[in-house]
Amino acid sequence: MMIFTEKEIRSCVGLDLEAVRVIEEAFTDLAVSKVITPPIMRIDIEESNGEVDIKSAYVAGKPFFAIKVSSGFFDNYKLGLPSANGLMMIVSTVTGEPEALFLDNGYLTEVRTAAAGAVAAKHLAKEEVQAVGIIGTGAQARYQLRALQLVRRFEQVLVYGRSPQKVQAFKEEVEKELGIEVTACSSPRQVVVSCDIVVTTTPAKDPIIKADWLHPGLHITAMGSDAEEKQELEAEVLNKADRIICDRKDQCLRLGELHHAAEQGDGKTADQAIELGEITAKRIEGRRSDKDITVCDLTGTGVQDTAIALYAYKWLKAQKTSGLIIENKKISFS
Amino acid sequence: MMIFTEKEIRSCVGLDLEAVRVIEEAFTDLAVSKVITPPIMRIDIEESNGEVDIKSAYVAGKPFFAIKVSSGFFDNYKLGLPSANGLMMIVSTVTGEPEALFLDNGYLTEVRTAAAGAVAAKHLAKEEVQAVGIIGTGAQARYQLRALQLVRRFEQVLVYGRSPQKVQAFKEEVEKELGIEVTACSSPRQVVVSCDIVVTTTPAKDPIIKADWLHPGLHITAMGSDAEEKQELEAEVLNKADRIICDRKDQCLRLGELHHAAEQGDGKTADQAIELGEITAKRIEGRRSDKDITVCDLTGTGVQDTAIALYAYKWLKAQKTSGLIIENKKISFS
Structure with missing residues (x-):
């Protein structure tokens, strides 16, 4: 079994057009191939304000599939630790043997999640974009912006977050790294009314966007x-949209924005939702006019994890110097 | 994160009375403590005649919980490989960080599964036992016998398996290792009618015991x-039993013998089933007389995995020389 650290993984896998292509293909696989995606396994640890999710997906014909463990422990900041954590492994679909372990601390999840945002914007946002809005100021807010830059040109970023300190840090970091002007907004409304693309990246329990x-x-x-x-998003946001897209319909009806729209509406909204893979597979059109209002509900699917893990493994294996190999033969009954 | 190989794990954890006690406590936890056991995640890979199960359980108050990946690929013998494989990890319940990885190739599963058999026999079998019957001749058949020897004395073993070669190998190995006479039987009937304890350890899809x-x-x-x-087991076996016990009722009603009894019977049998933890917690009596017919349906639960993993980790950490430590600090956004 080969074991790779975050540093090794980062040296091979970046958030670039190739990663976006890999995730786009994963969505197409969801639509056109035989993919087994069992329901997410979730363990809530209320005493620590924490949650652990386990995701997996097997795409028929691939030599490996991934299993991902990711955690969010939202009081970790009190201990000076990041809230997100996790690892991935890939398992042989021929023999069931564990093949490789990625001690990525959640890095590949950040990449595949941001890449999904880029895939959504590529097919659903207008071609000409002036301003991009970001709600939330965490690590994924930054990754989403980087990913959007791969598929659209834009000159301005508007950001809203609850903590002025975090908004200021976000502004400084993004302006420095991406060379783009960032405006801190005093309300989410200001972001939405002024932007062509808005990405929400928060763990909100009450809707932010009206x-x-x-x-x-x-x-x-x-x-x-x-x-x-x-x-x-308010349930009414989905009712008003001309196009509602989601990564995985059954999952979004349980865990995503669709869930609330279905509960509070007449069911029509949920019925109309299209899976992103139907669009990347060119079975259904994405945006149809510059006037369309489009909403994409992403909950994160195991097929993205399997795609990014197989992509990472291809490069990591090729780069022969990295990776720790543990020889661990099965000991038979004696 | 600490990583342990099968050899290191075997040097610390054996199938002994201490392991049986740990698994007995785990069943009691299921009955008396707050335990979160999400449904098993299962990925079937039909092309390879394989299946991968992911199990987990969090026992409130414990510092870690386990996630186990176990696979069974039943054509592996054609490649000269064992069918069973897998690994376990433990995750901090305080921070969500992965703490240790056990590259045990399924060894800890063999131990915790056999230990559960010992717990069942301890509470449910007669005190005086002449002969023990085993249906199946795989690795777990051997483990179950070793485990039974920890809780009951017996002089004779009867075995039935479909392959005469495997039965012969089983007989030779067990006689040599356990110093006990093994009789190869020509039918499962011969085993059942002659024994006080029968353990079935097969992947049968059609009932073997009538x-x-x-x-x-x-x-x-x-x-x-x-x-x-x-x-x-024929559904009628459960209907005829005086006591039906199971490891986890909702799970056995989906995946175990209870499932078939519930489907084919009038529902009474399933209603009467008692969880093993109710007995180990001394809330309900086990066997009540030497005449009782008792049946225990074990499907394997995540709480056993968490218990054996935490037990293994305690010993492995104490034995400071073993285990590979990978320092893998999270790299912040840059």
């Missing part, structure tokens, strides 16, 4: 909600 | 069935 703020041409990617109680 | 063969005083532990389509 339907009243929508305007023709807007595209929203909501990637924060991945649990029953989370919600970033 | 209700007609039951006799007063018999105890059966059925540990093979852990999937919807598997079945080792």
Whole structure:
């Protein structure tokens, strides 16, 4: 079994057009191939304000599939630790043997999640974009912006977050790294009304974005909600959209924005939702006019994890110097 | 993160009375403590005649919980490889960080599964036992026998398996290792009618044991069935038993012998089933007389994995020389 550290993984896998292509293909696989994606396994540890998710997906014909363990422990900041953690492994689909372990501390998840945002924007946002809005100031907010830069040109970023200190840090870091002007907004409304693309990246339990703020041409990617109680968009936002897209319909109906729209609406909204893979597979059109309002609900699927892990493994194995090999033969009964 | 190989794990954890005590406590925890056991995640890979299960359980108040990946690829023998494989990890319940990885190739599963058989026999088999019957000749058949020797004295073993070669190998190995006479039987009936304890350890999809063969005083532990389509006992076997015990009722109703009894019977049998933890916690009596016919349906639960993993970690950490430590600090956004 080969074991790779975060540093080794980062040296091979970046958030670039190749990663976006890999994730785009994963969504197409979901639509056109035989993919087994069991429901997410979730362990909530209330005493520590923590949650652990386990995701997996097997794409028929691939030599390996991935199993991902990811955790979010939201009081870790009190201990000076990051809230997100995790690792991935790949398992042989021929023999069931564990093949490689990626001690990535959640890095590959950041990459595949941001890449999904880029895939959504590529197919759903207007071609000409002036301003991009970001709700939330965490690590994934930064990754989403980087990913959007791969598929759209834009001159301005508007950001809203609850902590002024974090907004300021976000502004400084993004302006320095991406060379793009960032405006701190005093309300989420200001972000939404001024932008062509809005990405929400929060663990909100009460909706942040209101339907009243929508305007023709807007595209929203909501990637924060991945649990029953989370919600970033008013249900009415989905009712008002011309196009509702999601990564995995059954999962979004349980854990995503679709879930709340289905519960609070007449069921029509949920019925109309299209899976992103239907669009990347060119079975269904994405945005149809510059006036469309489009909303993409991303909850994160195991097929993204399997795709990014197999992609990482291809490069890590090729780069022969890295990776720790543990020889661990099975000892037979004696 | 600490990483341990099978050899290191075997040097610390054996199938002994201490392991049986740990698993007995785990069942008691299931009955009396707050335990979160999400449904098993299962990925079937039909092309390779393989299956991968992921199990987990969090026992409130423990510093870690385990996640186990175990696979069974039943054509592996054609490649000269064992069918079973897997690994376990433990994760901090305080911070969500991965703490240790056990590259045990399924060894800890063999131990915790056999230990559960010993717990069942301890509480459910007659005190005086002449002969023990084993259906199946795989590795777990051997482990179950070793485990039974920890809780009951017996002079004779009867075995039935479909392959005469495997039966012969089983007989030779067990006679040599355990110093006990083994009789190869030509039918499962011969095993059941002659024994006080029978353990079934097969992946059978059609029932092997018939209700007609039951006799007063018999105890059966059925540990093979852990999937919807598997079945080792006729449904009528459960209907005829005086006491039906299972490891986890909701799981056995989906994956175990209870599932078939519930489907084919009038539902009474399933209603009467008692969880093993109710007995180890001394809330309910086990065997009540030497005439009782008792049946224990074991599907394997995540709480056993968490218990054996935490037990292994305690010893492995104490034995400072073993274990590979990988320093892998999270790299922040840059």
